Amino acid sequence: MTSATVVTVNYRLGAADKGIPLTRGTESELESEKGPDSKCQTAKFYKYPTPVHDTLAGFDWIRNNFRPTKLGVFGSHIGGSLALMLALTEPRAVHAVAAHEPICDWPGLDEYCTHEKNADQGSSTKQKRSTRRKSAPADLVPLLEVREQLFASFERCFDAFASPVLFLRSAGRDIPKTFPQYLTGPEYPIPVLKNTGKMTSDQYDSPTSSLWDGDIYPGSDTDGDIDPPVRRRKALSRWPPYGLDYGLNNEVWTGPDHGIGRLQVTLPWVRVFLGNRRSAESQIISSSKGTATRPTILEQQGEEIVSVMRKACFWGREKGFGERIVTLSRVDDFPGQELANYFQDVFNKESSDDD
Incomplete structure (x- = not known):
């Protein structure tokens, strides 16, 4: 056990009033009629990018109010994609990220x-x-079905803040x-x-x-x-991209000869937790029925984000460095104890490195 402050970011996604059923359509509000003489009650239905904005606002609030020396982030499913988004956009402030079966690529469906x-x-x-x-x-x-409900337009699925794998490779379409x-x-x-x-x-x-x-x-x-x-073939991108450090040293760009630099930063520790199934490369074959048990999409996307992070985020590093920083773990159920052990190990390791 370690002493830590835990903050939950209740980002908005879906109906504000859970008692009002979800309906499909282009309207951003849901309506519920209680009777012919009653007034129509409305409840806001929040779509992307609202959860991204809320997560970033909560992240800034935590940094400004707690000023943590070690900051770990965890999320499950959509929360997992938001956690990975923070790993790729706030690597200087986040020390470790864990994601449980994240949805990483909405266009890939x-x-x-x-x-x-x-x-x-x-x-x-x-x-x-x-x-x-x-x-x-x-x-x-x-x-x-969820994708059509949570995105006001298809193009918003291609936003890397919603589909974090697109920070690291093209959508291919x-x-x-x-x-x-x-x-x-x-x-x-x-x-x-x-x-x-x-x-x-x-x-x-x-x-x-x-x-x-x-x-x-x-x-x-x-x-x-x-x-x-x-x-089109999916193309791998190098992370971080060029230009992210422009203006950090109060330098003024003077022309093509000045050049555009690359931010010197290392990806935080990342662990992706998936269900305890075998990988897509070694599908389980049922001898009685002769059918293959296909891995879920969340499982396949979790495997892909780990692979792509290792390939895109550690250029120039020694062999095996990316495999140590970005890891994949398979668990039978929600990874409560495994998650606590992971953060404890990472923070103890960083503390020993500082000494």
Whole structure:
């Protein structure tokens, strides 16, 4: 046990009044009618980037009021993504970060869906059987539904403060103008992109088909006879990027010869906690049913953020340094005791290094 001050940041996300049911739509407020003669009661529904703003405001309040010498941050799921956001944006103030099954890449959910033709579009029996032998991760459809509720527009999913993996690599696709709509349910083991009538049958069969204007935007000016663009390859970015230290020494940029420097900073200690399953590279095969137990999206994204952090954040460091700073741990349940041990070990290690 260690003596520590614990502060909870109650960032706003979702309905302010939990008694009012969540409804879909473009309005930012939810309404509940109590009767024909009663006045309509409204409750604010908070979407991104509100939780990011609240987290940063709480972070500043903690620093200004407590002035901690050692600061650790923990969050679970969406809170985990906010904790990782602080690790990448406030590395000089944060000493250690832990995240439990964080959602790191909202735009990446579409990669688990398919554009294949459904039965109404005349696909062959062989194609339908091939499609139905596959299945999507169990948390895909719930995450797609939550994404549409929590973001006012699709482009906000591409904000790195909401999807922290985008601090370290490109999204690998253009930013669509609206949310793609998918066919889901028992008859669609993998969500199928709805055809708005703009895509031809040849384009649905194209191996390079991807989300594009003529596919998901009704009334778009895109010509449906043009081949859809090829999805771009995801590119790794170096962290921290150039230019973050501009003006820190009160220097004035004088021209191209002056150059733009890179902030000299090290990523805080980071640990990502995931469920106690095997990784995606070694899926569990059931001998009785002959089916693969697919890892969840949160598990795959947790593995990816650890891998990408190790590759992008430690340029010029000795081999194995990133693996020591950024670690992954698998637990059977909520990592309460493991979390306490992790922070204690990190802070004791830093204290011994200071001595």
